[in-house]
Amino acid sequence: MDLSDLGLAIIPPSLAILVEALNPVNEHVIRQSTSVDLQANEDFSQSQFYLDIVDRVTTLSTAAVEIAGLAPTLVAAVTSGFVVIHNLSSPFWPTILYVLILVGVALFLVWLLSGTTFYSAAVVPIKIKLPRFSLTELPDGAVGRTRQEIVARSIYAINGLLILASIIVCLVSNWASFVSHVLRR
DSSP: OOOOHHHHHHHHHHHHHHHHHOSSSSSSOOOOOOOHHHHHHHHHSSSSHHHHHHHHHHHHHHHHHHHHHHHHHHHHHHHHHHHHHSSSSSHHHHHHHHHHHHHHEEEEEHHHHHOOOOOOHHOOOEEOOOOOOOOTOOOOOOOOOOOOHHHHHHHHHHHHHHHHHHHHHHHHHHHHHHHHHHHHH
């Protein structure tokens, strides 16, 4: 894998991370827009009912935006992963493994988000049962993460792992030439 291929492999997940981090549609913008859109008159805009509606619409819209952030991550995963796999000398088994991991992550996210509303994805914590031997199992009274938080962390983790995998494959594939270059000196 040469540096141009490394660039091709790193650019999509880097852009997906930037889209996630710099997304202009955030909770503050959504709250302002909701307040303006729902203001009918002065009396209504000061009522508790109005404030509750603004809070709920802001929460569900923020969750929808976060979940929509999975789209750039999927594009990054497909393009970056196949650039890396293309540069392997025997890509058959790594391709099978990569596709299985990609499908596994996709199925986990579909399971995580299925049957839930955007509002509940943002406010209802989920406890994921882990094997008993795991040190990360939540105690009975502990509060888990919300689906929205899991999605946000997944976006950063998946793209970060893609960047790391790209760099490792580049280093490993160029290690022999690097060592021979150093030994010639």
